[in-house]
Amino acid sequence: MKVPGDLMAPTLRGGWDYVIVWPTTKFLGDALYVMEDEAGGPTVWQGQWAPDGVRLSAHNPAYSGSNETVPREWFNDHVLGVVVADLKVRDLRTIVEASA
Numbered sequence: 001m002k003v004p005g006d007l008m009a010p011t012l013r014g015g016w017d018y019v020i021v022w023p024t025t026k027f028l029g030d031a032l033y034v035m036e037d038e039a040g041g042p043t044v045w046q047g048q049w050a051p052d053g054v055r056l057s058a059h060n061p062a063y064s065g066s067n068e069t070v071p072r073e074w075f076n077d078h079v080l081g082v083v084v085a086d087l088k089v090r091d092l093r094t095i096v097e098a099s100a
Helices: 060-065 072-078 092-099
Strands: 016-021 030-034 042-050 053-056 069-070 079-087
Touching: 016 030, 030 072, 053 060, 053 072, 069 092, 072 079
Parallel strands: none
Antiparallel strands: 016 079, 030 042, 030 079, 042 053, 053 069
8 A cells, every 4th residue: 555644754655655554453562553534544653552542643743743542442443454564665766757
């Protein structure tokens, strides 16, 4: 799946990097997860165990205010999968030039 948005930048760059996602319906431990966003589309978040649920956080400092802990039940209802691998595009210029 192509990484959507810039929540995980610079770790994963939206629109350029890709993730391989294993479908799941529950929290499997600290990892990157693909979650259903408010519009029903996919978004990548860091998921971490918390005593009162799952802490969802962005790697992009611009979104530090959006980090929150959600109840485990809410997480299980909105998780689409766990990221098991990522592919980082190293040379954006070559891709842009090749696609022109």
